[in-house]
Amino acid sequence: MASKRTLRQRALEILTRLKQHYPDSTCALQYQTPLQLLVATILSAQCTDERVNRVTPELFRRFPDAQALAMAPREEIETLIHSTGFYRNKAKHIQGACQKILTDFGGELPRTMPELLTLPGVARKTANVVLAHAFGINAGVTVDTHVKRLSRRLGLTEQEDPVRIEKDLMQLLPQSDWENWSIRLIAHGRAICEARKPRCDQCFLADLCPTAPLIQPASPKTKDKTKVPSQARA
Structure with a gap:
């Protein structure tokens, strides 16, 4: 080693x-406010950025801020984000996060990692994206x-x-x-x-790259399980 x-x-x-x-290179998600970036990042879980960017314009037109999303009928949010997958959980997380932003943070998206992690549906990856691209804060590596x-x-x-x-x-x-x-x-x-x-x-x-000479293209049905051999690890 x-x-x-x-x-x-x-x-x-x-x-x-x-x-x-x-x-x-920059964040591929399209947004106008920090909250919209948060919502888009939640939607991007197990979904392509391109798909998210096709969904969010109408979602943000209908519900542009935390207040609107918190008060929106859950079914409407689910319908608008359906194509991103796992839409019920994502709608629940988005609405829960917006409600907590209103009740605990005065309607403003918090700017620290510990505070962001208290929001439903937000783990370190989402928090890092929001902090870096919305606020210019490098709190971790996405x-x-x-x-x-x-x-x-x-x-x-x-x-x-x-x-x-x-x-x-x-x-x-x-x-x-x-x-x-x-x-x-x-x-x-x-x-x-x-x-x-x-x-x-x-x-x-x-x-x-220690694995460049060792990697063989996997078959379409084979999941990537590349491991760095001990003698090549750095």
Whole structure:
């Protein structure tokens, strides 16, 4: 197992290349207010950003703020977000979060991790997205499926749990770049390092990736279970 110093140096080089190749990457979710970003991020669970962006314009037109969403008939919210999947739970979480924002935070979306985590449907991933993109606060590293998969493939963590992966990454990256890492690694996961067919021959990170020579494209029915072998881990 390589030292933390070696890991940190490699992580910083990866970050530098990601910034060079994806200079304009930003949050793909469309929103106008911090609350709308919160709602969109809740909707994005197990759903594509593109799908969420097709749903939210009408949702926000009908219910543009916390007051409107808190008072809306649950069935109407469910109908509007139905195509994002798990719509009943998502509607419940959105409405519960808005009600708590009204009763506990004076109608304003809180700006700290501990406060955001008290809202229904909000875990660290959602809170990190909102804090970083709505308020410019890097409280942690957003760990979605792309960040989890690629951080493991790149040998920067051996953890499976997103919270533990986040902790590892926070120790390797400067705080000012925590969200830069996530948003650009997501872009790379979509463009090149796909789950089933990673294009290692086209990857500008291949020389820094211990799994690049080892990954074989999985069959469509095979879930990605890439593991970094002990001798290649860094």
